[in-house]
Amino acid sequence: MTDEKLLDSIRQSAENIPIPDGIAPQAMEENLKKAKKQSFSSIYKIAGAAAAVLCLVIGIWAGTTLSRSGQSDSAGTAGNDGMNIASFATQSPAPDAAESPRPTETPGPAVTPGPALPSGNAIRLAGFSPQDSYEALYDTLSEISIAKNVDSSWDDDPQIYDGDNVSGGSQGTDYSATNVQTAGVEEGDLVKTNGAQICVLRSDSDGTTIKVIDAASMELISTISVTRDPNVQVMDEMYLDDTSLTVFATGFVTDLIRYTDDACDVQADSYTAAYVYNISDPSNITLEGQVGQSGSYMDSRKNGDNVYLFTDNHVMVPSVRDLYEQYIPSVNGTYLPADHIYIPDRGSTMNYLQVTSFNVKDPANIIDSKAIFSGADIFYVSSDHIYIANYGDIHDSQSAESSSGGIRYLAENSDSSREQAENSGNSQDQASTMQHGDFRTQIVSIAYENGSLAPQAAGTVDGYLNNSFSMDAFNGYLRLVTTRKDNTAEPMVGNAAASRSNCLYILDADMNLTGAVEDLAPGETIRSARFLGDVGCFVTYRNIDPLFSVDLSDPYNPVVLGQLQLTGFSEYLHFYKEDRLLGIGMETDPDTGRTLGVKLSMFDISDPANVTELHRYVIDHDTWGNFQNHRAILADPEKNLIGFAGKRNYENYEDVEEGSATSGYRLFTYDDTEGFRLLLDYNLEAENDTHSYYDYTYYDMTPIDNARGLYIGDTFYVSSDVQLTGFDMKNGFAQKGYVKY
Amino acid sequence: MGTGTNPKEFARLYEDVYRDMYRFALYTLGHPQDAEDAVSEAVMDAYAGFDRLRQKTSFRPWIFRILSVKCRRRLKQYTQKTVPLPDEMPDEGSMEEGVQVRHAFSRLTDQERLIISMHLFGGYTSQETGKILRMNPNTVRSKESRALDKMRKWLEK
Known part of the structure; x- marks a missing residue:
């Protein structure tokens, strides 16, 4: 018997088996009608299960691209019934949880002079010289600026850097923290929680404010705004712990500098302020102290109670030596001692990076501050x-001096570098x-x-x-x-x-x-990298994506162990559980390079010489995800949650125009058997009352840049530009409530 | 829930596939009660998600996909023994071959039964089956081929 005939006979054998009445169309219609009439919670469950199918549909949808689609927990599965997907079309708001806020407004910044920094113990930095005196500093800078033929007009625009915000990994407490690169070293972000409050830094037509929300009750407790100070342009990012809230803000002051009776300059000088608030009593937030330094905010870190602030500033050497404020870095009104200022022996730049450290419990007394004349990317x-x-035309001590001048050292961010x-x-x-x-x-x-x-x-x-x-x-x-x-x-x-x-x-x-x-x-170019101890993994990409793994155990002899070729590329790598590496990025067509959708990959790295891709999940209608900013990604192996915001194209999603983009926050979980499973697919744009409020069809900017997901205990929260929404993780991610900003 | 699942439309589409759905589930799982439950659950899920199905012409592979998920879940819950198909039909001459074929089929492994069911009752190509089960389509074809070889040996005894 040929295979064909055998298959036929199998089919035949089935023909005469009677079909149970219970599943005949008539009976099914009855069942479905009955299901609809049940109580709300039951319907929810069915809807939940159906929404679980949604991702299955999405998986099939684009036809040929494979999605390892999420699978619903069948009703009969013992135990875990808490992980169904919330139906994303229904936005059934809880009773209005937003009380009228009791705003706490802060006074404008007044730079409080702190004690002078100790000098006399200059530290040698190879290739850079700490300055002997302000005279020496002035002379050196003057020489450099003349040699560079620097245009002496001031920059019109202060260099304002977009704060990245991340809350990472669990800290032994059951709430999520910003996703950070180094465990224990916190990074600033727009949305923070300490398990009790959720603070959201946001901008709207009124300026920049911080909303302090009580997580359990979803009530707005306080609003902090720094708008009283006309000089403050924007709040960048913040840190939150149990007792303090630290916010960085960049602004610029304009001064009129009169040289002679007829000649004066308008000078705009950027400065950065760090405001430290005491939030032990969230309904009565007070300003504990502040730190101010010239330059604009670039980045920061927090380790324990100590905050490290990085700013960038540009110097214009004045014609008069004693106009110190124009070229000597300062903090809290005090100039840095000359030997805290480092100028490179070779090469030249008028930009300096200033690093200042302070303790949130005593911010006015800064601990240390150093300035280095160098770009910083x-x-x-x-x-x-x-x-x-710092990427640019760098001279090391051995290389001949470059004959060209005027090379910019400072790129605005790593992307542009x-x-x-x-x-x-x-x-x-x-x-x-x-x-x-x-x-x-x-x-x-x-x-x-x-x-x-x-x-x-x-x-x-x-x-x-x-x-x-x-x-x-x-x-x-x-x-x-x-x-x-x-x-x-x-x-x-x-x-x-x-x-x-x-x-x-x-x-x-x-x-x-x-x-x-x-x-x-x-x-190819590197698209993502991650190191863990002796192993490093990185992804390069042109049209296909090799994932390299490297053995770094001998610093004198690194060895590339293996290469895994894949379609698409990962933008972000995260070591997930033992021997697992998570990659988040995009799937592409290997022949055309066309982007096919957002892709999640889980790699088995137990044998780094032989890395395999265990599971892959492609959201094939997604056009983009916010993966450049690692702080916007939730990757929590302990709680087993992976979340991020993405932008998708729906062809017939309700009122949205054909082919236009909508944005959503997605939450996944992972296990080795089932792969990635979609837990929540939350439509960020359904929050808006009118479609024209954000016209996303015409702009690349969608509300995903500021969207963050976080959890406290069994509640999951999504913060968007508009509101904070809570979901019950134990009840199929049903919406628990929301607070509009 | 979706804003507008048209029950009549759904029923009409279901009418075309429900028999094959049951056969698929029955042949894959080997238990008529389980098969009925699996189909029931798949229909519930499909009904609730129906309004998001963009092209109604893809109803069949779509609902079979849901059903195959339900079946695979159940397969995992079974122990690895092969379950004999219940022999409901009387042992008549004209039915002889059918009974024997069903019996031989029941002796296949879970995966082999699933693959053949997806082919025969789901109407999937080896490409599509490969994607759903995350196997190389060649692997799908060779597994099917080996399964049929086994059956042939048993039937020719």
Whole structure:
């Protein structure tokens, strides 16, 4: 019997089996009608189960792209019935939980002069010199500015940096924290919780405010605004612990500088303020203290009670030496001692990075502050070191001085430094085209402990860093992966990526190179990286995505262990559970490179030489996810939650126009058997009362940038631009309530 | 729930597939009661999600996908023994072959039964089955082929 005939006979054998009456169409109609009439909770369960199918539908939907679709817990499965998906079309609000807020307004900033910083114990930073005196500082800066022929008009726009906000991993308490790179080193974010309150930093037409919400009751307790100070432009990000709330704000002051009777300058000087509030009694929030320094906010970290603030400032050397305020870094009205100011021995820049540390319990008395004349693109902070990376035309002590001048050191963020690097191949500027080979990344390391800052070393490597996750410190060694232009390749206009290759470098505590692997994945660029102890994984991409794993146990001899080729690419990697690596990114068509949707991958890295992809989940109608900002991602292996906001295209979603984008917050869980399972698919735009309020069809900006997900105990919260919504994790993510901002 | 599941439309589409759905479940699971439950559950889920089904022409593979999930869940709950199909039909000459075939089929492994059911009753190609079960389509074909070989041996005895 041939296979065909055998199959036929199997089919035949089934033909005459009677179909039970219970599932005949007539009977099913009755069942379905009955189901509808049951109590609300039962309907919810069915709807929940149906919504669980929704992701199944989505999975099939785009036809050929495989989704490892989520599977619903069948009603008969013992135990876990708490993880159904909330029906995303229904927004049944709980009774209005928002009481009239009792706003607490803060007075404007007054920079309180603090005690002078101790000087006399200057620390040597290789390649940089601490200054002997303000005179020396002035002289050196003057020489540099003349040599650079710097345009002496002030910048019109202060450099305002978008604060990244992250709350990460569990801390042994049952609420989520910002997703951070280094465990124990907190990073600032827009949404924070301490298990009792949820604070949301947001901007609207009234300015920037912080909403303090009691999590359990979903009531707005207080609103903090700093709008009284006309100089404050924007609040950047914040930290929250049990007793204090620290907020950073950037503003600029304009001064009229009169040189002579007829000549004066209007000078706009950016400054950054840190306001520390006491929130022990959330209904009565008081300002505990503040720290102010010149420059605009770049980034910050919090380790224990100590906050480390990074600002960038630009100096214009005045014609008169004693106009100190124009070129000497200061904090809280006090100038930094000269030997706390470092100028590179070679190379030149008018920008400086200032690092200031203070304790939230006593903010007015800052602990330390140092300024380094260097650009700063990317910050990576380990438990005991601050690493600052700067991409540009860097001179190390051995290389000949570059003949070109006027190279910008400071890119606005790592993305644009990457763009700068990638576009450098297309540059029309002859000089910079020829400088490609000199574009390198300089790393400055600063040891920190209990607020004290000790600049340690500076080193250089080839290429540029994708983001802070491309660096990692372990056992005194710094590991980095960079993408660089291949100097031997012909510069190809319009195809900059073709001449790229990627390198892994290991530096010791003095920033000397101990080991390297170069020319990895030629023609591709690094899209994500993550290190854990002796293992490093990184993803490069052009049209397919190799996931590399590297053995870093010997800093003098790193070894690439394996490569896994996949379609699409991961933008963010997170070590999930034992031997598991989570990748979040995009799926692409290997032939055309066209993006097919958001992709979640779980890799088995138990054998780093043989990494396999265990599960993959593609949301094939999603066009984009907020993965550039790691702080906006929720990745919590202990609670087994993966959440992020994404933008999708629906073709016939209710009133939304064909092909237009909508945005949603998605929450997943994972296990090795079922793979990724969708727990919540929350439509952020359904919150708006009118569709025209946000016209997302025409803008790339959607409300996903500020969306955050977090949990406290068994309640999951999604914060959007509009409101905070609570979901009951034990009851199928049913909406528990919401607070409109 | 969705805003407008048209019950008449649903019923009409269901009418076309319900027999094959039951056969699929029965042949995969080997238990008529379980098969009926699986179909019931799949229909409930499908009904609730029906308004989100964009192209009604894809109803069949869509609802079979739901059903295969229900069946696979149940398979996991069973122990690995193969369950003999109940022999409901009388042992008549004309039915002889059918009974024997069903019996041979029941001796296949869970996965083999699932693969063949997806092919025969679900109407899936090996590509589609491969995607749903996360197997290479070649693997699907070779598993099916080996399963049929086994059955052939048993039937030719």
